[in-house]
Amino acid sequence: MRTLTYSEAINEALREEMARDPSVFIMGEDVGVMGGVFGVTQGLIQQFGDARVRDTPISEAGIVGAALGAAMMGMRPVVEIMFGDFLGCAGDQIINQVAKARYMSGGKARVPLTIRVTTGAPGAAAAQHSQSPESWFMNVPGIKIVAPATPADAKGLLKSAIRGEDPVLFFEHKMLYAARGAVPEGDYVVEFGRANVLREGYDVTIIAIGGMVPHALAAADALAAGSPAISCEVIDPRTLVPLDAPTLIASVKKTGRAVIAHEAHKRSGPGAEIAAVLAEHAVDYLDAPIRRVAAKNVPLPYAPSLEQFVLPGKHDIVAAVKEVLR
Amino acid sequence: MTLSTDRLLELYRQLVLIRQFELRAIDERRQGLIPGFIHPYIGEEACAVGACAALRRDDVITSTHRGHGHLIAKGGDVRYMMAELAAREAGYCRGKGGSLHMTDFDLGILGANGIVAGGIPMAVGAALAFKMQGAPNGAGLRVALAFFGDGATNQGAFHEALNLAGLWRLPVVFFCENNQYGEGTPQHKQAPITQLSKRAESYAMPGVTVDGNDVLAVYEATRQAVERARRGDGPSFIEGVTYRYRGHYEGDPQVYRSREEVERWQARDPIPRFRRTLVERGIAEEQIEEVEGQVLTLIEEAVAFARSSPPARPEDALSGVYGDHHNGAAF
Ligand SMILES: Cc1ncc(C[n+]2csc(CCOP(=O)(O)OP(=O)(O)O)c2C)c(N)n1
Ligand SMILES: [Mg+2]
Numbered sequence: 001m002r003t004l005t006y007s008e009a010i011n012e013a014l015r016e017e018m019a020r021d022p023s024v025f026i027m028g029e030d031v032g033v034m035g036g037v038f039g040v041t042q043g044l045i046q047q048f049g050d051a052r053v054r055d056t057p058i059s060e061a062g063i064v065g066a067a068l069g070a071a072m073m074g075m076r077p078v079v080e081i082m083f084g085d086f087l088g089c090a091g092d093q094i095i096n097q098v099a100k101a102r103y104m105s106g107g108k109a110r111v112p113l114t115i116r117v118t119t120g121a122p123g124a125a126a127a128q129h130s131q132s133p134e135s136w137f138m139n140v141p142g143i144k145i146v147a148p149a150t151p152a153d154a155k156g157l158l159k160s161a162i163r164g165e166d167p168v169l170f171f172e173h174k175m176l177y178a179a180r181g182a183v184p185e186g187d188y189v190v191e192f193g194r195a196n197v198l199r200e201g202y203d204v205t206i207i208a209i210g211g212m213v214p215h216a217l218a219a220a221d222a223l224a225a226g227s228p229a230i231s232c233e234v235i236d237p238r239t240l241v242p243l244d245a246p247t248l249i250a251s252v253k254k255t256g257r258a259v260i261a262h263e264a265h266k267r268s269g270p271g272a273e274i275a276a277v278l279a280e281h282a283v284d285y286l287d288a289p290i291r292r293v294a295a296k297n298v299p300l301p302y303a304p305s306l307e308q309f310v311l312p313g314k315h316d317i318v319a320a321v322k323e324v325l326r
Numbered sequence: 327m328t329l330s331t332d333r334l335l336e337l338y339r340q341l342v343l344i345r346q347f348e349l350r351a352i353d354e355r356r357q358g359l360i361p362g363f364i365h366p367y368i369g370e371e372a373c374a375v376g377a378c379a380a381l382r383r384d385d386v387i388t389s390t391h392r393g394h395g396h397l398i399a400k401g402g403d404v405r406y407m408m409a410e411l412a413a414r415e416a417g418y419c420r421g422k423g424g425s426l427h428m429t430d431f432d433l434g435i436l437g438a439n440g441i442v443a444g445g446i447p448m449a450v451g452a453a454l455a456f457k458m459q460g461a462p463n464g465a466g467l468r469v470a471l472a473f474f475g476d477g478a479t480n481q482g483a484f485h486e487a488l489n490l491a492g493l494w495r496l497p498v499v500f501f502c503e504n505n506q507y508g509e510g511t512p513q514h515k516q517a518p519i520t521q522l523s524k525r526a527e528s529y530a531m532p533g534v535t536v537d538g539n540d541v542l543a544v545y546e547a548t549r550q551a552v553e554r555a556r557r558g559d560g561p562s563f564i565e566g567v568t569y570r571y572r573g574h575y576e577g578d579p580q581v582y583r584s585r586e587e588v589e590r591w592q593a594r595d596p597i598p599r600f601r602r603t604l605v606e607r608g609i610a611e612e613q614i615e616e617v618e619g620q621v622l623t624l625i626e627e628a629v630a631f632a633r634s635s636p637p638a639r640p641e642d643a644l645s646g647v648y649g650d651h652h653n654g655a656a657f
Contacts, residue, residue, distance in 0.1 A: 033582050034510035057480035057516040058442045058508050086441065089481070124362035124413070126424045128440030298656045301643050302424030303413035304361050309640035 001182040007040050009151035009183045010172065013158040014041065014078065018048050021076060024162055025052040027063055028080030037082050038118065038177055060089035064115065068098050071113040076162060081117040084133040084171065098167045099142035114161040119171040120211045120263050121311055127299035132264035134171055138241055138273060144192060145241040147171045149213035151181040153238055156190030173211035195244035201233035204257040204321050207248060208236055209270055212261040219317035230321060240270050248274065249281045256287035257324040261317050266294035288324040293317050331609055337375055337541055338604060339617045341597050344371045344395040346625050347404055351411055352576050354629065360411045362424045367395035369571035372596035373503045374399035376544025377471060380552045385469045386434035386452050388445030391426055393438030396473050401433045408628040414635035421638030443481035446472045450487045453498035466556030467497040477508025479522055492529035495560035499551045502565045503538060509574045510582035526563035538566025539596040
């Protein structure tokens with residue numbers, strides 16, 4: 001199969017969905033002429049024109065709110081918010097308007113709205129450009145939360161998001177944009193709520209999210225090559241809301257151990273919810289406490305030496321696995 | 327108001343210091359001393375220098391992602407700035423903030439900011455405190471000045487902040503650096519008006535547009551706004567029309583503008599322009615060159631200071647999260 005980068009895969013999904021459905025359009029800061037600050041929307045304004053690829057002012061609340069109104073009137077907007085950190089600027093629109101419109105209206109409002117947004121630390125970008133805000137919104141019913149880890153998933157999940165009936169926060173990890181992988185051509189759609197078992201194993205289940213997936217796979221390789229060899233099952237939930245609890249629970253029942261890895265802060269990060277689900281449904285099968293590998297509970301510092309200390313990595317996963325196997 | 331020769335030379339020194347600091351930071355970033363992104367202020371120096379010249383030391387500013395010039399103009403020490411950019415413990419934020427978050431409360435620098443328009447409400451709040459605290463022994467109110475770009479005037483936070491300031495007649499000056507772009511999008515594609523000082527009217531404050539490449543024009547406009555604020559007559563809005571010569575960030579390929587456009591603006595460079603003014607006003611060439619020489623020494627010292635400072639210590643990442651819990655440590 002041909003390979004694409006994660007960034008190219010997203011671009012392809014956007015291109016195909018815009019060609020397929022004239023109600024799909026893009027709005028965001030510098031998404032047109034510049035092709036996006038991370039280059040993801042490159043070439044789209046040339047193909048679809050500036051009415052459907054709209055450069056906006058720096059107005060996150062306005063952009064998201066306007067996308068909501070357009071979605072209610074039959075469009076399928078895809079909004080780009082440059083950094084997850086800036087979701088705060090659009091907070092009310094997302095939390096009180098977008099997520100609740102359908103429910104509050106007794107089901108009258110339709111909100112097919114995708115908010116593409118970057119997540120994760122790109123390195124030395126400090127506290128307002130490095131956050132992983134996925135779980136800020138997990139406590140808000142009504143909005144789906146997606147975190148692709150591979151180019152193929154990025155394409156397939158984005159297509160699902162755009163075609164779906166609900167608002168979606170689509171988190172693209174900045175450090176994955178250049179990652180390359182096989183991506184099916186044409187109409188490739190990945191359903192929400194289906195975790196991906198990336199590697200089968202029997203000693204421990206590693207549940208990894210977004211940017212931590214490559215680290216989890218590298219940790220599993222290292223542990224398999226160690227002595228004694230440790231066999232890790234690596235699972236990527238792919239969507240945090242909805243969460244494929246049955247797949248995660250079944251795996252933990254099989255291995256008896258769980259390590260959850262994400263780049264968000266540990267306290268109330270996505271791992272808190274996943275650990276609670278596992279505890280509720282599989283506690284009798286656990287041979288060791290559930291471990292979370294996550295960013296320490298401090299704002300992300302600028303200095304690379306501090307940042308590396310705060311962020312989780314492959315070695316933290318290896319250490320956590322060894323701990324649950326002790 | 328006419329400024330003394332010393333003051334004129336001081337303004338010139340600051341203009342050149344900002345320019346040289348930015349050029350050196352760009353270079354040191356390329357060489358690897360500086361790990362993070364920077365948004366150079368080159369071309370816009372007259373805004374920061376002219377505006378801060380109208381402030382007292384106990385007045386405060388809020389700054390932006392393009393903040394190095396604001397810091398220097400408010401008295402920031404280039405040694406601590408360079409050390410911060412180099413992620414050293416001796417830096418302004420102990421290596422925790424970097425370019426986007428440099429702060430010096432002793433000098434009234436409430437912080438650069440990574441969020442566009444993030445500092446504007448903060449300046450309004452500082453002005454609210456100054457008004458509530460009253461004027462210290464008849465010296466007039468302390469004043470807050472918010473720097474922000476043209477792009478920031480399209481944020482809700484900007485409009486909410488101006489409305490509060492107008493409503494409560496707060497001692498605050500809103501200084502918009504209209505460099506005509508927000509990242510790669512030209513100003514005329516971001517707002518349906520081009521003269522941004524018109525925004526002031528709906529918040530019941532005077533708004534003026536000045537040549538942001540003319541340091542004396544900026545100084546004069548800010549001086550009037552600051553006086554008004556000190557007297558308790560409320561906020562003002564100043565738009566300085568200017569241009570950035572480098573990319574939005576260092577490394578920006580700048581596909582959105584032509585070389586000719588940049589060159590057209592380079593002909594209006596605020597620094598050679600002010601240098602000519604100094605000569606016209608009878609200041610000796612040697613005096614000007616002496617200032618230029620001093621600046622280069624300061625820059626060398628700043629780089630040497632940064633290089634010789636120890637890097638920030640990883641464990642320090644866990645301190646300073648809270649003010650009164652666990653000694654501020656993370657938990
Ligand atoms: C809330 C928010 N949205 C977007 C950004 C990304 N961003 C950083 S600077 C910038 C352009 C700002 O334009 P302007 O206010 O004119 O300042 P300039 O860069 O021209 O000095 C943008 C969009 C941000 N930092 N914060
Ligand atoms: Mg601008």
